[in-house]
Structures are given as C-alpha cells and as structure tokens.
Amino acid sequence: DAKTTQPTSMDCAEGRAANLPCNHSTISGNEYVYWYRQIHSQGPQYIIHGLKNNETNEMASLIITEDRKSSTLILPHATLRDTAVYYCIVRVAEDYKLSFGAGTTVTVRA
C-alpha cells in the first residue's frame, strides 16, 4: 500500500528549476516527508526531509502544503548531474524503514 504518489517521469531543462510533486493524502500528523534520489549505478542519496515547515538546504528546497497532503521538491538550478530517480517517502520518526516506491525518473536536458 503506497503512501505516496509521484509522476513516473519528468524532463527539465538544465539551469532551470525542477519542481517534483508528491502526493501523500493519508499522511499522519507524526509522519515526516523525506526525499532521496538514486543516480544511475549508485546507492540512494538523502536530499532533505521535513514535517510541516518548508525546508531548504544546499541541495534543494522542500515545500509542504498547509494540509500536509502534498509536497514539492525544488531543485533550484538543475544540472545534468541531477538526472536520477527521485523518491518521496513518508514515515514516522520511530520507524527505521525507508519504503522506496517507484519514484520519479527525472531527466535534465542540455
């Protein structure tokens, strides 16, 4: 039973912002939203996580809607190296499991 829904794939132009949506309409009050990505032939890489407030780090920004039923990962200036599968995951803090769905395959084009 998938807790998140993401588009299968999306393209974006190099140098432009990439906005990756994720729906998690059944999220519980104590569940966090996490984003990981997996570049081809590499292990998954943590990007960012948040509970309610918007978050930003050196890699990306995470915008969570007020009702917390959806979120958007923003890569501010996509580069070719950002081509990867991006996974949106929800889990409670006490849960050690990362349940990876199919993710969104993002292709950054020159």
Added chain:
Amino acid sequence: DAGVIQSPRHEVTEMGQEVTLRCKPISGHNSLFWYRQTMMRGLELLIYFNNNVPIDDSGMPEDRFSAKMPNASFSTLKIQPSEPRDSAVYFCASSSGQVSYNEQFFGPGTRLTVL
C-alpha cells in the same frame, strides 16, 4: 570520510555456490541496513542492525540468507546456496544515533549475478 564501503562491487557466481557480501559502515554510525534492489521489486529492506544486534530481519527472503555484524565496523550478508533469482544489487546503508529519522548513507552496492 570514505563513506559506506562495500565489497565486492561485482560478483558473478554459479547456482549453488556460497556468496558473501561485505560492508563497512561509516565510523561512529550505530545502525546498519542491508537492502536489495531488483527491477521487479524495487528497493527492499532485508535486515536492520542497531548496535550490532539484529533488530528486524523480516525482509530476509528465506533461510538461504543470513547476515552478521560481529563488530561496529563490519557486516556480512551471506547467501548459501545461491540461486539465479538472487541476482540483484545489494546495498548496505548506515546511520547514526537512536533517532531513526536520521538520514541513511548508502554504499555503492554489490551487483550480484547468479548463473
């Protein structure tokens, strides 16, 4: 920081042979995870260790699979006997602290092919 180290990076073996995959977590991390990735099933958690103790092995497919963590800096995943359906990429990951929402750091994976 070397990150999570896995060996070998590639392993090709014949059905029935024993396979041992190795992992060195990031120094100071006290949680270690073994995952398996296939096209059909995606990324699956096989086993989780905390402070060298197996906490959850419910993802281990069957008795042919076993994992050990004899100390804080080393873990093995063994398949005996191996079967073609075990072909996959196996990832080891580690994280720090007792708080589970700490990020997991993944190794580069071991690509296993069983002929």
